């Protein structure tokens with residue numbers, strides 16, 4: 001059994017969704033598959049904006065209308081038998097969305113559980129469209145809501161998963177396989193009270209991994225809009241190239257340090273079962289992609305550079321006078337999943353740490369109120385990470401990178417070894433990020449494919465051809481009648 005996850009760009013419009021449906025239909029002919037879908041491109045951001053509008057009592061009608069239209073248009077040309085139930089289901093969801101937004105307007109604030117329900121709307125709409133298209137293509141499919149199979153706590157927005165309960169909840173999918181392909185909403189879970197939760201932005205990859213682990217899948221395929229995991233963020237470094245194989249640790253470090261191609265928690269559930277992840281390009285399924293798995297490289301290497309462009313530097317200083325007894329570093333008070341880089345211990349006992357700009361105000365506020373420390377905002381910065389197996393044991397990499405930056409007059413604000421031996425982080429000025437990344441990528445020789453090629457299943461070019469949906473739908477229709 002394989003889990004196939006399709007991201008928002010793979011589901012950008014009706015044409016892409018039909019292409020995805022062909023990929024799924026083909027895969028389902030060969031073996032059991034479970035599909036995990038993100039929201040259509042741009043929809044989750046739009047929902048976020050609608051929440052902000054509702055809180056500020058700004059009108060939301062146009063925004064809601066645009067979300068509805070995007071999904072209805074994706075159903076255009078579908079035969080009426082498959083179209084109408086989907087249209088009805090979309091209208092119902094849109095009605096619920098409007099009702100939630102009205103509640104937000106009347107509260108003048110957005111309660112966390114309503115925020116997650118609104119945010120989950122994108123996935124709940126996209127699976128409706130994808131399932132209808134699959135059925136119209138003669139591939140039986142059914143919607144499975146993430147809240148039925150991914151069980152979490154109630155930390156809305158970043159819910160933590162109860163793996164044992166999730167495995168139990170997935171038993172139905174495992175023990176009663178039907179001919180229908182389950183199409184699961186990514187990103188979405190439920191708390192013990194059954195309320196909708198979400199797994200953090202980009203969390204559909206994590207949903208796919210959770211299902212892969214719970215169902216002991218043979219592999220998890222992440223279908224996206226690039227050829228695989230690349231040696232650098234392609235929107236910043238145009239020469240970024242595909243990496244053939246990565247270890248779990250390398251992939252985890254890369255995604256932790258900003259490689260959005262994988263949600264940072266994706267590898268976690270798959271390590272114990274040694275289940276591989278294959279990252280593949282929906283737009284070109286003939287490409288081999290990147291395999292992430294228990295494959296330990298035999299020697300140390302640098303495999304990629306990644307970046308967190310919008311980072312913030314905070315310094316923490318204890319308010320109390322230093323006594324003879326050693327002070328505890330204020331760093332122990334910082335929440336571990338919000339620290340991207342930490343440099344501790346000046347003579348005054350202060351510490352410096354780097355966090356995501358979006359979370360900085362929140363983190364600073366919580367720290368200042370929880371302890372006797374002053375939190376100073378040291379301004380914006382960007383974080384660059386060098387990632388590779390056992391990077392720590394090959395000092396030439398850091399040396400070469402820093403030397404090249406120095407030669408070009410680029411500022412290095414701080415350097416720290418990652419807490420794993422597979423990453424090293426460099427704090428740089430934000431307006432120099434692009435030059436820093438390109439310089440480091442270049443000097444470390446990351447251009448060109450890395451690692452041996454793996455044979456892949458050849459995907460027929462038939463999949464690449466966008467057949468007219470009308471033809472396909474009407475054939476199915478005739479067959480069915």
Ligand code: ADP
Nearest residue numbers: 007008009224225228229230232233259260261
């Ligand atoms: P999806 O909608 O499929 O989930 P995402 O936008 O979340 O897609 O992730 C894919 C994007 O990740 C790519 O388009 C690319 O711009 C970005 N990205 C950043 N770093 C990397 C990297 N190292 N390798 C591949 N893609 C990367």
Ligand code: ASP
Nearest residue numbers: 038044187201202203204
């Ligand atoms: N739709 C969600 C987001 O945009 C989850 C995902 O795409 O993985 O963050």
Ligand code: MG
Nearest residue numbers: 007202260261
């Ligand atoms: Mg993503």
